Structures are given as C-alpha cells and as structure tokens.
Amino acid sequence: MESILKKLYYSYLNREQYFYDKNPEYRNINEKTIKAMETLEKRVSDEDYKTILKLMELHTESVAIETADAFECGFKQGALIMLEVLKDEKTR
Template sequence: MRSLLEELCHGNMRPDVIRIANDPEYLQMSQNISEVMEAWKKKHTEDEFTELEALLDLYAQAHSMELTSTFTYGFRLGAGIMIEVLTGKEELAKKLCTFSEVQSL
C-alpha cells in the first residue's frame, strides 16, 4: 500500500473528482436532477435547452472554484492547527488570514 504522499504524487488523490456515491441522499438528488433536466429538454426548444446547459456549465465552473478555495483554506487551517499543537506556537492561525485565498472567501 502506498503512502498518502505517493498516492498524491501519482495523481490518485483528487478531492475535486471524488463522488459521494454511497450517500443515498446524494444518489436521490442526482436522480432528481436527471429527471428535471429531461423534463426541461422535452418542454423547451433545443436552443433554449442549450442555453440552460451553458448556464449550468458556468455555474459548475464557479462552484468548482469555490470548492477549490474552500479545500485549500481548510487544508491550510488544518495544517496550521497541527503545527500549533505540535510546536505550542499560537500565532500561526493569525498568519493564515494573510493568505490571498482566505481574503477572497
């Protein structure tokens, strides 16, 4: 079994693409989305549906950016907490707030 660093190095750790597929609520929501999209497709013209898909693609891109920023901040915060716990230096959490990603949240 590889270490976490080896898995990360080999591209096997991708939090942005890991699904929560085993969550029944997630599966139900995915099914509902598919049904609503199919209903929209039947109700509207091809051009209107294409516009909807373009809007949803833009939303997905923005959401991905938000997830990346949140993940990055959370990872830094967790690492900072661990460093503070292990070193006893409590000023590190305050320094986290100077990162540019945090200011954009």
C-alpha cells in the same frame, strides 16, 4: 503554478468512488436533476435548452473552483492549528 494542495485535491480526493457511489443523498439529488432536465428538454425550445445546459456547465465550473479553494483553505488552516498545538507542547 498550481499549489500542491490543489494537485492533491484534484488528483486524489475528488474521485467519484470515494463519495458519489456511497452517498444516497447525492444519488437522490442527481436522479431528481436528471428528471427535471428531461422535463425541461420537452418543454422549452432547443435554443433555450442549450442555454440552460451552458448555465449548468458554468455553475459546475464555479462550484469546482469554489470547492477546491475551500479544500485548500481548510487544509492550510488545519496545518496552522497543528503547528500551534505542537509549538504549545514544546513550550510546556
């Protein structure tokens, strides 16, 4: 069963309009990536290009999992910090 935090991450916090459209650094990197891929497509064989695309897909999947797990971990750590702070306030 998927955690509520991962559902929250994938459903609400990972939308392009919240980050990608507003981040010029991301757009710049994305444009460079597209140009590099166009160059590679012209220079390598079709088979090699398909291998490169598959590698990129695998990397994207890996990063998505890593990012979701980091979000979940950070959220839990933040909640634990809040619990500790609230507990300390009650004991004063």
